[in-house]
Amino acid sequence: MTTSAPVRVARDGWIVARRNLIKIKRVPEVLVFVLISPIMFVLLFAYVFGGAIDVPGEVDYKEFLVPGIFVQTVVFGATFTGAGLAEDMQKGIIDRFRSLPMSRSAVLIGRTTSDVFYNVISVTIMALTGLVIGWRIREGVLDAATAFLILLVFAYSVSWIMAYVGLLVPSVEVVNNASFIVIFPLTFVSNAFVPTESFDGVLRTFVEWNPVSTATQACRELFGNTDPSVPVPDAWSMQHPTIYTLLISMAIVAVFAPLATRQYKLSTTK
Amino acid sequence: MADMVRASGLVKRYKSVEALSGLDLTVQEGTVLALLGPNGAGKTTAVRVLATLLTPDAGTAEVAGIDVLANPAGVRERIGLSGQYAAVDEHLTGYENLEMVGRLYDLGRVKARARARELLEQFGLAEAGDRPAKTYSGGMRRRLDLAGALVAAPPLLILDEPTTGLDVRSRLQLWDVIRELVAGGTTLLLTTQYLEEADRLADEIVVIDHGKAIARGTADQLKAQTGGERIEVVLADAARRDAAERVLALVARGPVQVDDDGRSLVAPVHDGQRALARTLREFEDAGIAVLELGLRRPTLDDVFLSLTGHAAEADPSSETVEVSA
Numbered sequence: 001m002t003t004s005a006p007v008r009v010a011r012d013g014w015i016v017a018r019r020n021l022i023k024i025k026r027v028p029e030v031l032v033f034v035l036i037s038p039i040m041f042v043l044l045f046a047y048v049f050g051g052a053i054d055v056p057g058e059v060d061y062k063e064f065l066v067p068g069i070f071v072q073t074v075v076f077g078a079t080f081t082g083a084g085l086a087e088d089m090q091k092g093i094i095d096r097f098r099s100l101p102m103s104r105s106a107v108l109i110g111r112t113t114s115d116v117f118y119n120v121i122s123v124t125i126m127a128l129t130g131l132v133i134g135w136r137i138r139e140g141v142l143d144a145a146t147a148f149l150i151l152l153v154f155a156y157s158v159s160w161i162m163a164y165v166g167l168l169v170p171s172v173e174v175v176n177n178a179s180f181i182v183i184f185p186l187t188f189v190s191n192a193f194v195p196t197e198s199f200d201g202v203l204r205t206f207v208e209w210n211p212v213s214t215a216t217q218a219c220r221e222l223f224g225n226t227d228p229s230v231p232v233p234d235a236w237s238m239q240h241p242t243i244y245t246l247l248i249s250m251a252i253v254a255v256f257a258p259l260a261t262r263q264y265k266l267s268t269t270k
Numbered sequence: 271m272a273d274m275v276r277a278s279g280l281v282k283r284y285k286s287v288e289a290l291s292g293l294d295l296t297v298q299e300g301t302v303l304a305l306l307g308p309n310g311a312g313k314t315t316a317v318r319v320l321a322t323l324l325t326p327d328a329g330t331a332e333v334a335g336i337d338v339l340a341n342p343a344g345v346r347e348r349i350g351l352s353g354q355y356a357a358v359d360e361h362l363t364g365y366e367n368l369e370m371v372g373r374l375y376d377l378g379r380v381k382a383r384a385r386a387r388e389l390l391e392q393f394g395l396a397e398a399g400d401r402p403a404k405t406y407s408g409g410m411r412r413r414l415d416l417a418g419a420l421v422a423a424p425p426l427l428i429l430d431e432p433t434t435g436l437d438v439r440s441r442l443q444l445w446d447v448i449r450e451l452v453a454g455g456t457t458l459l460l461t462t463q464y465l466e467e468a469d470r471l472a473d474e475i476v477v478i479d480h481g482k483a484i485a486r487g488t489a490d491q492l493k494a495q496t497g498g499e500r501i502e503v504v505l506a507d508a509a510r511r512d513a514a515e516r517v518l519a520l521v522a523r524g525p526v527q528v529d530d531d532g533r534s535l536v537a538p539v540h541d542g543q544r545a546l547a548r549t550l551r552e553f554e555d556a557g558i559a560v561l562e563l564g565l566r567r568p569t570l571d572d573v574f575l576s577l578t579g580h581a582a583e584a585d586p587s588s589e590t591v592e593v594s595a
Binding site for chain 1: 322346351370
């Protein structure tokens with residue numbers, strides 16, 4: 001049986017993705033533990049820190065917070081991608097794949113694809129949590145759909161970063177620690193939990209161009225969780241958060257997909 | 271017969287260590303070759319090069335006439351690899367594992383499914399086939415992993431330490447499975463640190479140490495090389511040692527070794543049966559009582575020790591033994 005190359009990549013990728021999804025089905029506990037932390041963040045910020053954080057304009061902090069938590073959730077969720085690959089490597093499953101006459105990028109495409117499904121589930125759960133504590137979608141269905149789409153696209157790009165990290169380091173534990181070093185500053189030095197205005201100088205510039213901020217900003221605007229009378233920061237990224245987020249997501253995939261694929265070919269279980 | 275594997279001068283360096291330092295290897299079609307060596311000898315590295323998982327720093331290798339470096343994809347279509355770790359996905363069932371591998375070998379959905387069931391049956395996993403592999407015993411996982419390597423019925427099967435870490439019973443079961451496969455004509459390249467495994471399964475053995483082949487031949491040839499048959503005696507009374515040594519000297523074809531305890535003696539002999547009978551008679555006549563008296567052929571353990579033991583102490587290059595095959 002001969003199959004053309006692009007069809008093979010897609011088909012092999014799907015076969016691998018299906019394998020990963022079976023795991024979520026068989027071990028749903030994984031999902032529970034990964035989702036507990038964002039839910040804790042919602043509660044922590046909404047009810048503990050929220051009172052001390054001033055949001056400009058006539059917006060309730062909980063509404064301000066939930067889009068930020070969405071972004072944080074999908075960024076943290078990307079750790080799943082790296083951890084999954086590191087685990088496969090440790091267990092010799094990557095070796096088995098690499099000895100098969102399958103497409104060389106299929107394992108990574110399959111992994112990042114299955115993690116989109118994973119993100120759909122986690123964003124859904126976070127949205128329900130948000131609705132319970134008082135977050136609302138105030139714009140049209142199309143806008144809301146666009147917001148969710150941006151979340152998933154951005155999450156997909158971060159998955160590729162974590163795929164690269166997962167192949168680079170020797171074990172699942174290291175992935176978790178390594179990703180923490182990247183993810184923590186990205187999510188906390190952003191407008192996800194506090195308004196951009198609360199940062200100064202260099203930090204402010206970082207926040208404005210941080211894709212976590214722009215993804216959050218895009219979601220807030222599309223869900224209608226902002227006060228239109230409050231001016232948006234002048235940076236181009238914040239003025240055009242949707243386009244900027246999509247562009248930077250594409251750039252991330254363009255850089256990290258080839259890097260991760262190269263690493264996949266090189267890496268071996270010792 | 272054609273060569274299924276032909277590798278020459280393979281070199282692979284890791285920072286300061288040379289894992290392979292000029293390994294040559296040939297496996298004839300339809301035969302079983304065991305790559306025998308201690309941990310860290312370079313067995314796994316050699317196998318990984320042939321399975322296209324590693325690129326060697328020097329040397330050439332062909333599998334089924336296809337260049338491993340020039341056309342790795344072509345090689346992958348012709349090999350089945352089962353590694354040191356049972357590379358099964360424990361969350362998938364046995365059936366799902368095999369079906370996935372079949373589809374990745376491009377068998378197509380229908381064939382992959384049928385093949386998965388067939389292999390589960392063949393490997394005694396039919397009943398467990400729809401349970402997640404997590405619930406399998408170590409032996410069952412290895413069998414499932416081995417089945418995975420056979421999904422596409424590849425012309426060359428590569429097994430890297432297939433029974434390491436298994437209990438005796440599972441090992442024997444796996445050997446039976448492997449022997450059946452080989453009887454069906456599959457070419458097998460096997461690495462092992464168990465001499466018994468090489469002895470039982472392989473047509474030809476290559477002893478490897480420090481990344482190099484230090485001896486090759488059939489199990490019998492290797493054993494003969496190490497010293498052939500010998501008579502071993504344990505005396506009831508150490509005081510009769512000199513008398514016993516004189517008797518053994520009559521039948522020995524080399525110096526008689528006396529152990530430190532002064533009661534155990536070993537004599538290399540040519541015609542074992544006759545030499546043993548004569549020793550027995552002479553002992554009777556001289557009234558030498560023995561606790562043990564026997565004829566022993568060297569085991570592969572002796573071969574292994576004499577080959578690698580020397581190599582570890584002295585300059586390895588001067589110890590190279592070639593056994594003509």
